[in-house]
Amino acid sequence: MQTLSQFQDLFYKYLAENQFDYSPKELYEPVRYIMNLGGKRMRPLLALMAHAVFDDDIEKSMPAAFAVEVFHNFTLVHDDIMDVAPLRRGKPTIHEHFSQNHAILCGDVMMIYAYHYLNQTADKSLVGELFTLFNKTAIEVCEGQQNDMNFETRDNVSIEEYLKMIEYKTAVLLGCALQMGARVGGGSKEDARHLYEFGRNVGLAFQMQDDLLDTYGDPEKFGKKVGGDIVQNKKTYLVLRAMQSDDEKSKKELKDWLKIVTVTPTAEEEKIEKVREIFDRLEVKAAAEELKNSYQKTAFEHLAAVDAPEERKAVLRATAESLLVREV
Amino acid sequence: MQTLSQFQDLFYKYLAENQFDYSPKELYEPVRYIMNLGGKRMRPLLALMAHAVFDDDIEKSMPAAFAVEVFHNFTLVHDDIMDVAPLRRGKPTIHEHFSQNHAILCGDVMMIYAYHYLNQTADKSLVGELFTLFNKTAIEVCEGQQNDMNFETRDNVSIEEYLKMIEYKTAVLLGCALQMGARVGGGSKEDARHLYEFGRNVGLAFQMQDDLLDTYGDPEKFGKKVGGDIVQNKKTYLVLRAMQSDDEKSKKELKDWLKIVTVTPTAEEEKIEKVREIFDRLEVKAAAEELKNSYQKTAFEHLAAVDAPEERKAVLRATAESLLVREV
Numbered sequence: 298m299q300t301l302s303q304f305q306d307l308f309y310k311y312l313a314e315n316q317f318d319y320s321p322k323e324l325y326e327p328v329r330y331i332m333n334l335g336g337k338r339m340r341p342l343l344a345l346m347a348h349a350v351f352d353d354d355i356e357k358s359m360p361a362a363f364a365v366e367v368f369h370n371f372t373l374v375h376d377d378i379m380d381v382a383p384l385r386r387g388k389p390t391i392h393e394h395f396s397q398n399h400a401i402l403c404g405d406v407m408m409i410y411a412y413h414y415l416n417q418t419a420d421k422s423l424v425g426e427l428f429t430l431f432n433k434t435a436i437e438v439c440e441g442q443q444n445d446m447n448f449e450t451r452d453n454v455s456i457e458e459y460l461k462m463i464e465y466k467t468a469v470l471l472g473c474a475l476q477m478g479a480r481v482g483g484g485s486k487e488d489a490r491h492l493y494e495f496g497r498n499v500g501l502a503f504q505m506q507d508d509l510l511d512t513y514g515d516p517e518k519f520g521k522k523v524g525g526d527i528v529q530n531k532k533t534y535l536v537l538r539a540m541q542s543d544d545e546k547s548k549k550e551l552k553d554w555l556k557i558v559t560v561t562p563t564a565e566e567e568k569i570e571k572v573r574e575i576f577d578r579l580e581v582k583a584a585a586e587e588l589k590n591s592y593q594k595t596a597f598e599h600l601a602a603v604d605a606p607e608e609r610k611a612v613l614r615a616t617a618e619s620l621l622v623r624e625v
Numbered sequence: 626m627q628t629l630s631q632f633q634d635l636f637y638k639y640l641a642e643n644q645f646d647y648s649p650k651e652l653y654e655p656v657r658y659i660m661n662l663g664g665k666r667m668r669p670l671l672a673l674m675a676h677a678v679f680d681d682d683i684e685k686s687m688p689a690a691f692a693v694e695v696f697h698n699f700t701l702v703h704d705d706i707m708d709v710a711p712l713r714r715g716k717p718t719i720h721e722h723f724s725q726n727h728a729i730l731c732g733d734v735m736m737i738y739a740y741h742y743l744n745q746t747a748d749k750s751l752v753g754e755l756f757t758l759f760n761k762t763a764i765e766v767c768e769g770q771q772n773d774m775n776f777e778t779r780d781n782v783s784i785e786e787y788l789k790m791i792e793y794k795t796a797v798l799l800g801c802a803l804q805m806g807a808r809v810g811g812g813s814k815e816d817a818r819h820l821y822e823f824g825r826n827v828g829l830a831f832q833m834q835d836d837l838l839d840t841y842g843d844p845e846k847f848g849k850k851v852g853g854d855i856v857q858n859k860k861t862y863l864v865l866r867a868m869q870s871d872d873e874k875s876k877k878e879l880k881d882w883l884k885i886v887t888v889t890p891t892a893e894e895e896k897i898e899k900v901r902e903i904f905d906r907l908e909v910k911a912a913a914e915e916l917k918n919s920y921q922k923t924a925f926e927h928l929a930a931v932d933a934p935e936e937r938k939a940v941l942r943a944t945a946e947s948l949l950v951r952e953v
Contacts, residue, residue: 428740
């Protein structure tokens, strides 16, 4: 059986060989900075693993896998400008470390390089199909980001809209990476589609888990500050689900809390505690867990439906399980 | 003979049918705004004209032509943020009219749509080649923009660097449009390359003309304020050429003027007049005209070398002449 670390080794070797060592340095230094900032590299690894379900020559999928990673990092650079985020992976964001103009232009050139790498795929008969999928996905990612920004100032976001937003903003790119790897690896369109749905549902389950961990996670294990979503009045699934309740009194209470901007740590703690109490009363935690489990179940059904020996799918299964295992 | 207006009609029909009428509206309204702001539409028209040199079914080149126009408008949106420009074609820029975040994301999605349209080219055997050319060009456009920004704070810009910058920032996209149209129209690689060089040299000649008009143009005819480059201390060809002179006294004078930030109209007028005097002394106007003419000559040599009947090239020749005819 292939192991995660074999795929990681291949990816990091390719990354080391593709370091954007071009001029002008003012354009490419920020590109190298973000590309080497770390992260789990989940998207390219999933592409390579999807290839490996069907074929051993996984380096053939490396250009497409790398394209997805470059594209993902471009979205981080521009999203960080739009969100006025000071830090990314514990380091200053590009607009902070360099300048906003550097961040805009470095993101632009990265998006072009994503297409450049995708176009390096050796099997030219596949390039049109890969571009079509990649374009569709990239457009959805932009639409998801726009909706995420829209929701900040909207009071009437439905659960359906929220789920569509997280699907577009994060889940479809996982699906796209898997589908591309599957097709380059020689998988049928049907199997590639099952892997797309596997990735999309893993992404949705992961996002549900993230919403849950942000409110209920173990502060020792959760990377970010627990309760951050509540403090920032974010319209997470938990909030939107609570707003669907018949308990008007609790809903009113929640609405009032979500208008409050806390300025002291004590006030923050009180707000987090009170909102959690309302969530408990309205049983939204269980509802979110149920939804997460449902996405997860659908994901693994699609993986099971892929017409390939179980041992060739084992590393994908193990990787998804490790992503989704975190107990809340 | 085909006329300019026939190509324009086809382009505007396609534009009307491709209005980005999608949701979320916050994402696509700015796209429609910039795409309908006007302009000469020179790049898509050149692509269609290049197609028409070889083949009558010019609508086959429309997706590639439109891709270039969408890409060009994306660069305007992001460049306007970076340049803090309040106006574009006499109207508020997107970051002014909507917001900076709208401008960033609308530019991003436009770039993806450029690839989407390019991928609509019917002859799939050409798509890989078109993508390769388009990627290379798009990367050069970003590098040109970065160098343009770098030059603002650099004191040692060489003429060679300046010409490379304007080539990348503006000329190569004209060449790319022509080469793509030629290839989709069935032109040979050699003829398509001649048309690329035709476009690249027309672009360089046009930029030289623009530098000249900015300093020596007729205020009645020039769209922008004459002398604007001098007031803004821009390192145009005229300045860089002057700096190559042996006349150390005049160079010192010019350097001193280019350190001065004028705050009144009278001071501006004086600065423009004095700098023009130095330019006259150093004969840089004639040098710039010579360089423009040399690019123009090279451009028409490449057009002449294209293996096609003269009447099929006539509209391209007439269009280039009308772009470059403006007497300084």
